Amino acid sequence: MSAPADVVTLPSPPRVTRRWSVRLADVPVVPATILLIIALVAIFANQLAPHDPEVGSLTARFKPPFWQSGGSAKYLLGTDQLGRDVLSRLIFGARVSMVVGIMAVIVAGVVGTALGILSGYLRGWVDQVIMRITDTWLALPALTFAIFLAAIVGPSMWNIVIILGITYWTRYARVIRGEVLSLREREFVHLAIVAGCSKWSIMARHILPNVINSAIVLGSLMLGVVIITEATLSFLGVGVPPPQPAWGLMLSDGKQGLMVGYWWLTVFPGCCIMLMVLSANLLGDWLRVKLDPQLRQL
Amino acid sequence: MSSGLKGREPYPAGGTSAIRRRDLLVAAGVGLTTVGLRPAVAASPDQLTWGVHVSLAPTWFEPAEASGIITPFMVLYALHDAMVKPMPDTALAPSLAESVNASEDGRTYEFVVREGARFHNGDPVTSADVKFSFERYRGIANALLKARVAAVDTPDARRVRFQLKEAWPDFLTFYATATGSGWVVPKAYLEKVGDDGFKKAPVGAGPYKFVSFTPGVELVLEAFDGYWRKKPAVKRLVFKVIPDEGTRLAALKLGEIDIAYSVRGELAEQLRKTPGLALKPAVVQAPFCLYFPDQWDEKSPWHDARVRKAASLAIDRKGTNEALTLGHSEITGNSIVPRGYDFYWQPPSPEYDPDKAKRLLAEAGFPRGFDAGFYFCDSSYANVGESVVDNLLGVGIRSKLRPIERAAFIKEFGEKKYKNIIQAGPGAFGNAATRIEAHLVKGGVFSYGSYPDIDTLYQQQAGEMDRARREALLFRIQELMVERTIYAPIWQLAFLNGIGSRVGEAGFGRIPLFPYTSPYEDITLKGT
Amino acid sequence: MARFISRRVAYCLLSLFLLSLTIFLFVRVTGDPAALLVEPGASAADIAAIHHRFGLDRPLWVQYGLFMWSLAHGDLGQSFYYQTPVLDLYLSRLPNSLVLASAAMVFSLLIGIPSGILAAVRVGRFWDSAGKVFALLGLSLPSFWVGLVLILLFSVYLRWLPSSGAGTPLHLIMPAFALGWYFAAAHMRLTRSSMLEVLGSEYIKLARLKGLPESLVIAKHAFKNALIPVITLAGINLVIMVNVAVVVETVFAWPGIGRLLYEGITFRDFPVVQGVVLLAGAMIVIVNLAIDILYAVIDPRIRLER
Secondary structure, three states: OOOOOOOOOOOOOOOHHHHHOOOHHHOOHHHHHHHHHHHHHHHOHHHHOOOOOOOOOHHHOOOOOOOOOOOEOOEOOOEOOOOOEHHHHHHHHHHHHHHHHHHHHHHHHHHHHHHHHHHHHHOHHHHHHHHHHHHHHHHOOHHHHHHHHHHHHOOOHHHHHHHHHHHHHHHHHHHHHHHHHHHOOOHHHHHHHHOOOOHHHHHHHHHHHHHHHHHHHHHHHHHHHHHHHHHHHHHOOOOOOOOOOOHHHHHHHHHHHHHHOOOHHHHHHHHHHHHHHHHHHHHHHHHHHHHOHHHHHO | OOOOOOOOOOOOHHHHHHHHHHHHHHHHHHHHHHOOOOOOOOOOOOEEEEEEOOOOOHHHHOHHHOOOOOOOHHHHHHHOOEOEEOOOOOOOEEOOEEEEEEOOOOOEEEEEEOOOOEOOOOOEOOHHHHHHHHHHOOOOOHHHHHHHEEEEEEEEOOEEEEEEOOOOOOHHHHHHHHOOOOEOOOHHHHHHHHHHHHHHOOOOOOOEEEEEEEOOOEEEEEEOOOOOOOOOOOOEEEEEEOOOHHHHHHHHHOOOOOEEOOOOHHHHHHHHHOOOOEEEEEEEEEEEEEEOHHHHOOOOHHHOHHHHHHHHHHOOHHHHHHHHHOOOOEOOOOOOOOOOOOOOOOOOOOOOOHHHHHHHHHHOOOOOOEEEEEEEEEHHHHHHHHHHHHHHHHHOEEEEEEEEOHHHHHHHHHOOOOOOEEEEOOOOOOOHHHHHHHHOOOOOOOOOOOOHHHHHHHHHHHOOOOHHHHHHHHHHHHHHHHHOOOEEEEEEEEEEEEEOOOEOOOOOOOOOOOOOOOOHHHOOEOOO | OHHHHHHHHHHHHHHHHHHHHHHHHHHHHHOOHHHHHOOOOOOHHHHHHHHHHHOOOOOHHHHHHHHHHHHHOOOOOEOOOOOOEHHHHHHHHHHHHHHHHHHHHHHHHHHHHHHHHHHHHOOOOHHHHHHHHHHHHHHHOOHHHHHHHHHHHHHHHOOOOOOOOOOOHHHHHHHHHHHHHHHHHHHHHHHHHHHHHHHOOHHHHHHHHOOOOHHHHHHHHHHHHHHHHHHHHHHHHHHHHHHHOHHHHHHOOOOOHHHHHHHHHHOOOHHHHHHHHHHHHHHHHHHHHHHHHHHHHHOOHHHHHO
8 A cells, every 4th residue: 555655734534533523421330340350351261260161070060059059169150061150251252252252343344444445436337236236235134144253264263253254244345435435526536636636545544544533433323233143053053162151152052051040051141142242232222322423324 | 962961969959949949939920811821731541642852754764764863763663564673572573473483494485474464445465465575675775585485476465575696694674674675565555656746645554554644743653453463452653843952841840741752861860750640761782882093003092902991991881871871771892793683792791990001001011091082982971981081081091082073973984084092883783794894894984993813704604695694793893892892891871761651561672772652553541 | 327227127137146146155165955854974876866867977067057057937946945946935934024025124214214204303312312222223133032032021021922933913022123223223223314304404494494394494404304325224223124034034933035045044955045036136235236227317427436
């Protein structure tokens, strides 16, 4: 992306930072705190977890949480079907869910935003090709697509990231393209063209900073979708492979226990997923209103 | 889809009471609206209802299309009947045939059709139907059967004679147990309605006749009073497809169904504890085992037989069996041939000795164990894998579970794409020789390598006419397999099912290695 | 206008063509139906016989050509697993999916619209948060888990509703709720934002100035206008619900299209997967087309824009 040295002083693109100047007091406290806690737990999982999350003992299976009869302080939230500590698995699961969720959103976001900008700015055949692919992608139900990708690349945590990223990039591409279509008619873009900036430089330096807000808002809303899809893939047997502790996998593995009374196998990971997705959505809704009024229709 | 494991812990009282309390709250809140909402339970006095785990397909009404999986026989045993078929007492029970006679030279088999056997439409079963059914058969092993059978003669309406090109000791195994070629359909009716018409309204000679079917949803059958063996005890059978096993258990508890197929792990444990319900295991023809595809690679740790032996010694089969299948699976030392197959060799029971395993690993040069890479398995049996990976870790063999969705797993396994450790579960019909062909010798569908002496022995037995000598050769091969730990055995899987309080005789486990309820004419409701 | 429409239609056909190619290759890359129709370890001859029967021994381009040829004749082929025409299977399942989706839509709107209105009318107050959280909860729990909890509660413990299957309206309640709840959040969000937009409009200000009571302003004027985009979205979501209910249909043994597709994938039943995906794709593409055209009719600038 070679940008020619431009000597002309350009009117700077609308200050992006201004939109960020939201008062911190407005931040919805509860969801932000929850996400922060989950993030901290994920980072310090090694220090926090009392047991190895992947190794259990067949003699200590299905221990209930400590407050129930039969429970012990050794396993605060009980043990699962292989005698592994549920609390430790939840703690390490936070890491897997955070990594899967955030990385998948980033993969989808980067691919989708890049293609959206290319498509919207370059127009012509590039636009045609990208939009036709996007249409095709959107016509294929996301889960079907994910199942096939999982069968092709095989399940592993990083493959799930790729799968979810590839499945969901279209949502970005569509929205971002729409924004770029109107941005490219704006004055600062015209001026940049007059000033002799290359199209790559315009896309990178003038268009991108102006769509990044939308991408962030979309990302926060996609986080929930991605986490739920990850859990659903586990239910269908193609999610993050055991014995790795992922919340979705724990929920799907423990679901039979629900009918038997081993409620802690699903209620805890279920609550974790719920809290994370709910917080991400609430935060996303707030960001949407704050950052990008145009996106309200989404 | 999910791992299912049983709990040894007593049923946690706190958990239930918590749920009960919440129920009361909800019930109090909505209590007024509940009058008359209670669903009608499908417990009509002369009907039994099944909750089936797989989707029912019309191909299952068609013995000619038996493709080599056992599921269609779930329906075939009700709708149709075979000349000779596996029954509770014997693997080769004359059914529509009154008698079977093999000639001295082993090249002619003569069957006499049972007097009075009739199809559901009233037509008598004749030798022409038998010949017709054999000739239109197009399912598994069809090429083999057609290549070896020279002619089928029908000297009279009740006698059928199969002429073989040469003596074939396994003819009856294939005709009567491993394929659908011996199952008889009515020639006249089929010629009238055609293949598609037959699938829409099948007519057979089995204990139950077809009433209605919605693909993938529900099948209804009704007793055929003219069945030769006996009049079926239950008037109507309904098979409902319920894919999720938790839902199946719920339906069984509610009395919506009477028999639930495949209820595993904790659910099975729950089932066993629920008053009125009973757990019914059936050991099937799939022995589970570990395969070491790198054993022919001199650089791999698995090349050393001691390492493979150590892996086998590390597996806590009893503990895993208790945990996963409530102790109902059969622990076996024979990794690929199930007990009950022809030429099955009974090895000594496999040992569980982690200390000895560690010693063997140390002798082989791995005192601290080694990193064994991926452990590949069919994701439907990832629960077995999880447990075994844990066991292997216990002696220092560090592997990482890699469950692959079934279709992709079988494809890639067969394409020889895997390395390190593969968890296999051979389930094909046949006998010891067919299993050895697929899993041990050169060119086998699932063999990643072979040993020359075993290949030679296999060649010898294929041309061996004398049964005793052939048996000796096949036994020797299986012995070598165990000696060298080419595979590490796990168990012969038990299929766990549940029955409700209305069921008298369910028919589980009566026919050896058959996972479903059969024979249907023996199934009863309580009190009848 | 005619040119715009014909171009959009051409794009749609192109998308569907790409979709057919994608799904055709996808199913074939990831597994072999023959391997699933026999137990592992079957002889190569038997596998070859099955391949031959299904026409899988021909070159890929021939298979694809045949697929397209019969498609052009309205034939989606014969299911490998069921051995019946895919179209028959599809049509036998479609009514169930439509019933489920419609009932789910009712639940979804019953949750989404009131909570959206509450949230819009009481911005930043307790009911705003409560409504939002309840609608978002449906989005925050995997539907297989919601389904199992519902079965546990309403079938096993309370015994009010049948656990699974289809047939009576009672069978419909739980799967429709589980499916509808998931979509409620989208309807809540749109109701809220479009209510806010309408409430801020001159028209409403005028109504208020006329001295109408606030409740009447909201009920009669604001709600009516805010409803239009919500109904549009509901229309799109209805189509999506018909096609994506895999998990709910599996848990409740509901014989719909989602399960047909999922089982098709599990068994690598190529014709079923191809057929169902194409029909689902066609539905989605047609809805998108309809919306594009609708908007173009309403707002001519769009025609030039795109």
